[in-house]
Amino acid sequence: MENPSRTEPFPVGLRVLVVDDDPTWLKILEKMLRKCSYDVTTCGLATVALSLLRERREKFDIVISDVNMPDMDGFKLLEQVGLEMDLPVIMMSVDGETSRVMKGVQHGACDYLLKPIRMKELRNIWQHVYRKKIHEVREIEGHDISEDMLQFRNCSEDFDDRQSSGGADLSSVRKRKDLDTSDQEVNDSAAVKKARVVWSVDLHQKFVNAVNQIGFDKVGPKKILDLMNVRGLTRENVASHLQKYRLYLSRLQKQHEGKNCGANMQSDFSPKAPQANFGLQNSTPVNQANTAGGYVPVGIHPTVPITQKFQAQNRTPVHVDNEKSTVALHIKDQKEAARPDISNSRKLNSTPLGGVLSFKSTATNVEYKPVEPSTSKHQNLTGGIPISQFMQYPKHDHEPYSLLEDYSHLPLSSQLHQTQREPTFTDYKSHNNKTIMPVTCTIDSVSVQVERGIVNPQEVNRSGSWLPPIREPSMKTDTDLISLPQDMPLCSLQNISCFENVGLNSMDIFQYDDSMSLTEFQSNWYEGLEFNTDYLYEPLEYPIIDDCLFA
Amino acid sequence: MDVSQLQRSWVEFLTALFNEGFLDSQFNQLLQLQDESNPNFVAEVVTDFFHDSERLLNELTGVLDQQIVDFKKVDSHVHQLKGSSASIGVERVKNMCIAFKAFCEESNREGCLRCLHQVKQEYFLVKDKLQTLFMLEQQIVAAGGSPPLM
Numbered sequence: 001m002e003n004p005s006r007t008e009p010f011p012v013g014l015r016v017l018v019v020d021d022d023p024t025w026l027k028i029l030e031k032m033l034r035k036c037s038y039d040v041t042t043c044g045l046a047t048v049a050l051s052l053l054r055e056r057r058e059k060f061d062i063v064i065s066d067v068n069m070p071d072m073d074g075f076k077l078l079e080q081v082g083l084e085m086d087l088p089v090i091m092m093s094v095d096g097e098t099s100r101v102m103k104g105v106q107h108g109a110c111d112y113l114l115k116p117i118r119m120k121e122l123r124n125i126w127q128h129v130y131r132k133k134i135h136e137v138r139e140i141e142g143h144d145i146s147e148d149m150l151q152f153r154n155c156s157e158d159f160d161d162r163q164s165s166g167g168a169d170l171s172s173v174r175k176r177k178d179l180d181t182s183d184q185e186v187n188d189s190a191a192v193k194k195a196r197v198v199w200s201v202d203l204h205q206k207f208v209n210a211v212n213q214i215g216f217d218k219v220g221p222k223k224i225l226d227l228m229n230v231r232g233l234t235r236e237n238v239a240s241h242l243q244k245y246r247l248y249l250s251r252l253q254k255q256h257e258g259k260n261c262g263a264n265m266q267s268d269f270s271p272k273a274p275q276a277n278f279g280l281q282n283s284t285p286v287n288q289a290n291t292a293g294g295y296v297p298v299g300i301h302p303t304v305p306i307t308q309k310f311q312a313q314n315r316t317p318v319h320v321d322n323e324k325s326t327v328a329l330h331i332k333d334q335k336e337a338a339r340p341d342i343s344n345s346r347k348l349n350s351t352p353l354g355g356v357l358s359f360k361s362t363a364t365n366v367e368y369k370p371v372e373p374s375t376s377k378h379q380n381l382t383g384g385i386p387i388s389q390f391m392q393y394p395k396h397d398h399e400p401y402s403l404l405e406d407y408s409h410l411p412l413s414s415q416l417h418q419t420q421r422e423p424t425f426t427d428y429k430s431h432n433n434k435t436i437m438p439v440t441c442t443i444d445s446v447s448v449q450v451e452r453g454i455v456n457p458q459e460v461n462r463s464g465s466w467l468p469p470i471r472e473p474s475m476k477t478d479t480d481l482i483s484l485p486q487d488m489p490l491c492s493l494q495n496i497s498c499f500e501n502v503g504l505n506s507m508d509i510f511q512y513d514d515s516m517s518l519t520e521f522q523s524n525w526y527e528g529l530e531f532n533t534d535y536l537y538e539p540l541e542y543p544i545i546d547d548c549l550f551a
Numbered sequence: 552m553d554v555s556q557l558q559r560s561w562v563e564f565l566t567a568l569f570n571e572g573f574l575d576s577q578f579n580q581l582l583q584l585q586d587e588s589n590p591n592f593v594a595e596v597v598t599d600f601f602h603d604s605e606r607l608l609n610e611l612t613g614v615l616d617q618q619i620v621d622f623k624k625v626d627s628h629v630h631q632l633k634g635s636s637a638s639i640g641v642e643r644v645k646n647m648c649i650a651f652k653a654f655c656e657e658s659n660r661e662g663c664l665r666c667l668h669q670v671k672q673e674y675f676l677v678k679d680k681l682q683t684l685f686m687l688e689q690q691i692v693a694a695g696g697s698p699p700l701m
Contacts, residue, residue: 022631024600024638031584031592068630094634116577116637119584 011126012037015059019049019077020066020092025115029064032119046072050080057085057198061129064113067093067100075107082108083248084199088128092117107251139240197237206230207241554696561687561698568684573677577640582700590697594685600639604674607632611667615660625663626655632670641681643673 016038020026026042033040041060043049046069053060063081067074078089091104094115104112110128113121199207210227211219221239228238568574585592611628614621633648647670654662688698 022635022638023603024596024635027596027599028581028584028638031589035584066634068627068634070627094637095630115634116580116640118580 008037011129014038014126014129015061016040016125017049017053017060017063018042018065019044019046019063019069019074021045021069021071022066025066029117029122032117032122035119036123038122045069046074046077050077053081053085053087054201057087060087062088062090062125064090064092064125067091067095067104075103078104078107078109079248079251083244084201084204086199088132090125090128139236197233197241199241203230204241207238207245211242211245554691554694557687557691557694558696558699561684561691564684564687568680572642573680575640575642575645577637579640581639594688597639597681597685600635600641601678603635604632604644607635608667608671608674615664615667620658620660620663622655622658622663626652629655641674641677644670644677647673 016033018026018029018033018040020029020042021044023044026044030040030042041052043052046065049063049065050072053063065074065077065081069077074091074093078091081087081089088110089108090111090113091109092113092115093100096114101112110131111125197203206228207224210224213227214223219242221235221242224242225233225235225238565574569578581593581596589595607628611625611632614624614628629648629651633645633652636642636644636648647666651663651666651670654666691698
């Protein structure tokens with residue numbers, strides 16, 4: 001990734017490949033990128049770009065590609081580049097339809113810019129390269145909870161830098177030092193430890209041959225590795241590639257299915273898919289997700305992340321109450337091959353035959369303890385695996401199914417509503433809203449829904465068993481309650497709660513469905529992320545950094 | 552005419568183009584990108600745009616002339632035209648393209664033909680204006696000055 005001859009600091013000299021069939025745009029983008037001190041190569045054809053990349057993948061840091069090109073669909077290029085070269089790709093189009101943008105993100109775009117693109121948008125693209133570097137260190141050094149935390153933190157640091165100084169000069173000396181060291185580490189570890197595997201066409205072909213030989217429903221990374229018999233390749237490399245390959249195939253399949261039955265990407269996001277919609281319909285009954293039986297819109301979500309999420313949940317008992325709640329989930333498998341490893345290492349009952357993963361109550365029973373608003377709770381939070389998993393990026397996968405592909409799994413969570421929709425209606429006002437607790441937050445959002453008259457009390461009442469027995473009656477007025485979601489810290493905390501209780505978490509977010517517009521929801525989500533790192537994870541993270549990065 | 556007078560009329564002419572909606576802020580971006588290392592940047596880009604647009608307009612004329620119109624093709628061409636007109640900020644052309652695309656989605660041949668006619672009108676109008684602007688610019692340069700920074 002690094003250009004050794006370059007003297008000026010990153011991101012000067014960032015090597016960008018621009019692909020667009022429009023000569024006017026090509027010229028403008030080239031000029032803009034040069035003004036950003038980037039090293040620009042332009043290309044008018046997607047096929048040419050692909051062969052250019054195949055020839056000298058190590059010559060580029062990032063690709064910017066138009067979506068509509070006559071010789072090759074931009075999404076196709078994006079997928080190829082992601083699969084073969086593992087480079088960050090930014091898509092751009094004059095067309096800003098949500099479904100298009102969504103498709104770009106699903107195919108692995110790290111960003112989607114709308115034309116006309118401005119200089120200021122391009123000035124910041126180095127962040128995608130930088131982020132990737134951070135993740136590569138993670139991959140190389142092995143992968144556990146603490147590292148995910150670190151990754152999470154680094155991302156936020158990255159984010160901070162951008163905000164405070166555009167990355168050029170950092171206000172905090174300490175941070176500057178940290179960053180430099182970590183940068184160094186990136187180079188060192190890449191050079192000294194394991195070289196990153198570049199999946200060349202040949203290597204990929206070997207991989208595909210191995211998969212075909214074994215049979216798609218029996219493949220495991222180890223078997224493939226043995227069959228491929230390539231020196232230096234590790235089980236992790238193969239596992240990671242297998243993961244990408246599966247997702248790639250399932251996407252292809254979905255596209256195919258889409259063509260056949262007319263259910264293409266667009267229709268997935270049409271209002272006809274109520275659960276997948278981020279609360280576009282205000283009056284959607286809260287328990288609809290429940291009644292729909294875990295409806296999953298075809299073609300949106302990779303199956304694997306879901307599995308992962310529930311594994312995480314199993315490993316992270318969330319203590320809220322002594323009572324138990326049961327999460328019953330039915331998730332459509334994408335007719336993917338069975339993943340033999342799942343049943344070995346996880347307490348999940350997978351039924352590949354029916355294409356249904358059902359999470360039995362044994363697996364998802366979550367014990368809750370009374371919560372206390374103490375700082376020690378923070379430790380608890382940081383120990384929560386899900387946080388890191390939420391921050392995982394596609395390429396970051398040491399276990400075959402530990403990949404959270406894109407963020408496309410998010411909408412899926414909406415089907416989990418049933419659990420979090422269940423706080424006892426009568427309880428909600430008895431909770432002290434100042435308790436910095438996930439549960440409290442959940443209650444907040446519930447109360448908001450109630451305020452808007454969306455929640456059917458009976459539905460809410462149905463089985464709100466997991467609520468904590470905090471008996472601190474707070475005399476909150478209705479206006480207090482309704483104002484809470486706008487209150488930024490509390491909103492953020494709500495999102496933190498999401499991170500903690502995987503089971504509940506994403507639902508918490510989606511609980512906004514009824515009361516917030518999509519944009520509000522998104523902004524809260526991001527605020528939550530920021531807040532998370534800065535505020536809650538600080539105490540535990542520094543030690544981790546010392547252990548892992550700067551040892 | 553001396554340089555400052557030429558410069559003044561250049562600014563006036565350009566301002567009018569913005570005010571009349573021929574150009575949008577993207578054109579300003581282009582002007583800002585122009586520097587000593589590439590003093591003809593805007594003219595070069597706009598010339599590229601002329602070439603590309605005329606090719607697309609010709610192809611559109613051809614496709615819409617067919618007995619059976621391939622609306623997918625029409626849409627693709629209009630999409631390209633929309634993209635490149637957005638690139639230099641010729642707003643009226645871009646807006647026409649949006650209407651054009653709508654007719655295309657309806658597979659409305661009459662509507663498409665009408666739009667094609669209007670897009671062509673807008674295109675040639677703005678082409679004429681931009682050429683006048685560049686001529687003024689050349690006069691400024693010839694008189695020993697440079698176009699003022701907007």
